[in-house]
Amino acid sequence: MLNQSAALDLTFQALADPARRAMVERLSKSPASVSELARPLAMSLPAVMQHLAVLESSGLVVSQKIGRVRTCRIEPKAISLAEQWINARRGEWERRLDRLGDYLEELKAKGDEDGSGG
Amino acid sequence: MLNQSAALDLTFQALADPARRAMVERLSKSPASVSELARPLAMSLPAVMQHLAVLESSGLVVSQKIGRVRTCRIEPKAISLAEQWINARRGEWERRLDRLGDYLEELKAKGDEDGSGG
Numbered sequence: 001m002l003n004q005s006a007a008l009d010l011t012f013q014a015l016a017d018p019a020r021r022a023m024v025e026r027l028s029k030s031p032a033s034v035s036e037l038a039r040p041l042a043m044s045l046p047a048v049m050q051h052l053a054v055l056e057s058s059g060l061v062v063s064q065k066i067g068r069v070r071t072c073r074i075e076p077k078a079i080s081l082a083e084q085w086i087n088a089r090r091g092e093w094e095r096r097l098d099r100l101g102d103y104l105e106e107l108k109a110k111g112d113e114d115g116s117g118g
Numbered sequence: 119m120l121n122q123s124a125a126l127d128l129t130f131q132a133l134a135d136p137a138r139r140a141m142v143e144r145l146s147k148s149p150a151s152v153s154e155l156a157r158p159l160a161m162s163l164p165a166v167m168q169h170l171a172v173l174e175s176s177g178l179v180v181s182q183k184i185g186r187v188r189t190c191r192i193e194p195k196a197i198s199l200a201e202q203w204i205n206a207r208r209g210e211w212e213r214r215l216d217r218l219g220d221y222l223e224e225l226k227a228k229g230d231e232d233g234s235g236g
Contacts, residue, residue: 005136016130018123028210074211086201092146093192
């Protein structure tokens with residue numbers, strides 16, 4: 001079992017490639033065989049298999065071979081971890097901007113008071 | 119100007135490293151100087167500068183040197199792009215699961231009907 005930081009390394013690394021993102025986009029719609037994944041990509045089947053291996057080792061995708069067909073599907077847990085990490089950052093800077101906004105409002109209110117008093 | 123796919127490559131690549139994620143986590147709380155960024159990280163200042171360069175070229179972080187101090191801050195646009203990409207995928211597979219759920223409900227309702235009829 002990977003720790004959370006190592007899992008995020010692998011997930012973000014896996015998503016840092018347009019072909020792998022295209023494969024995740026495809027699999028988000030429905031499970032697909034390796035040849036279905038390869039069809040819209042301008043690359044050889046071995047290249048697709050290599051990208052698939054990266055996606056599987058990150059945990060983003062799982063595949064199962066039944067007979068001669070390997071079917072791939074998305075595994076939502078890994079991408080959720082990445083999503084949570086990004087959401088947490090956004091939460092932090094939004095709270096910071098809110099605090100800054102409150103401070104500017106206070107300054108403005110104080111300025112209005114001073115203005116009406118003088 | 120980078121196209122969206124190239125921007126996502128750089129953003130996910132930048133986030134695929136624990137030291138760079140730690141820097142983004144720190145900067146999500148407030149802007150910081152390079153030495154403040156370096157303090158909690160067990161690495162040399164040149165190594166921190168190198169990670170900062172990766173973060174800046176991805177657009178996740180901007181920095182400005184005033185006098186002798188370089189101050190870094192988060193730039194929310196790049197991370198929003200990554201967030202949107204992930205959210206879009208989640209939207210797709212959630213809709214798929216909803217459709218699957220509807221189908222199972224239909225099957226169940228049909229089964230109940232058949233059961234009560236027989």
